[in-house]
Amino acid sequence: MNKHILLFVVFIAIGSVLCSVQFKIDSEINPILIPDNWPDPVYNFSKKPLKAKIIEIGRSLFYDPILSLDNSISCSSCHLSFTAFTHVDHALSHGIGDSIGTRNSPVLINLAWNKYFMWDGAINHIEVQALAPISHPAEMGEDLNRVLEKLRHSKKYQAKFYAAFKDSSISSKQLLIALAQFQLTLISSNSKYDKVKRKEVTFTKQEKSGYKLFKKHCSSCHKEPLFTSGEFENNGLPIDPTLNDIGRGKITQLAMDDFKFKVPTLRNIEFSFPYMHDGRFKSLSEVLNHYTSGVSHTANLSSQLVYGIDLTSNERVDIVSFLLTLTDKEFLFNPDYQFPKN
């Protein structure tokens, strides 16, 4: 008996060391763990707590092409769990009827810390994000009212919404909250980098050297521990005349924001190729070559890039070896994130 109590105490102690804050979801599902030393999430979990049954709806919807006009495209068409919730090997995202968009589909990682969504920050809150892909003619091309009609005719969704909201009438608010709640559970915090920070494992010599270089040259924008500052920067990509994308400037209509795009997280970057807002680089070495020798001095170039980043080829290899430590297999292969069985 005493042994049990002791085990219990040890368990609690370990638990409290591993996670400082824990937002409880109704049970049934793994709670969301906010690791130590992470900033507070942007999303207000205490005001809008997650619920297992709502997350379950969101997960079903995320994988369901019912959201698109011709029932052919789901969120997961461009955001695959195994590739950090992006569309591997596709520079620009696909939509209904083989249409092609103008941007590379972003990863869906640690979204609870995002203040802005989309490459240009056009969306200001995760709950209204899904409205964009649902209605965009080159994505799902569907009308929100028609989506609701289809869901209301589905026995499966009637039952799921009733179970979660005690109401089977299915409103747009419920639909959007459900999609948001599922995506808020997509937290990656168990990469080798995280384990090194928790002193569970150590970097190799090369990774350590890469980390040092990373902190010197990259981390002002790709800020730890989220590996993004969440801000908008012009990283000196030569302008693609077939797209002429001015990014953030289109949203704020301020010249000082032209050619700026949201700094993406680098977590799971091993799997999220191709890179950049238009998917122009296929490999990490191409990305590093850009920063060392390809930066174009367009308007509003990030001040950190004005004098270029000088890296030897060995140093570039070291940085890549560090970036690979941001791969989180527990995240990529988390069964709670995958196609739902029911």
Add this chain to the structure above:
Amino acid sequence: MRHFVFLVLFFEFSGIRAQSTNELKVEFSIPKIDEQFKLEVLRFYVTNIQLTQYNSPIFKEKESYHLIDIVKGENSFVINYPENIQFDNIQFDLGVDSLTNVSGVYSGDLDPTKGMYWTWQSGYINFKIEGKHPESNGRKNDVQFHLGGYLPGQFALQPLKFNCAPPTDLKIQFDINSFLESMDFSKEHIIMSPGEKAVKLSQQLASYFKFYE
């Protein structure tokens, strides 16, 4: 005694409690439109309603968001205010405040299915007017103004204020003909995103809201 109990029960169940309220009906209308213009959509948000006395707020309506749809005839709402207050003015905003614009999804009149929320960019459309005018260079003479914006430099919400003497209902007319006269649709027939043009037109439109007997 029995009657008294019944009376209490009646008040209890009918919702008429000790603190009773008065009703103020606010109604929006438009005059007969100049024949050239074929109106298809006229929808706008009336929010943040306050009753004031000598310029200081006496009563603020809670959850104060009302979508007015003139074409559909959904053109009025009722404000319930405490019986014991005095006021001489009513003020409200034409449009949705910035905080609501950045706080996620809402239901009721703010539901994104109402066609008053941009999808490609977060934010409410404060004022939507669509129709056809022979001078418009748009496809099929379309005229489309979707006005909104909450970011600095794009802030399109317009505060309005009217004298208001209870218990008379408040009738406000949107003088659409003055608006039509002020426009040159051959030059400007479409505004669909926030920005300088939307702000300017929002200011202009707000000036055509008038007290109507």
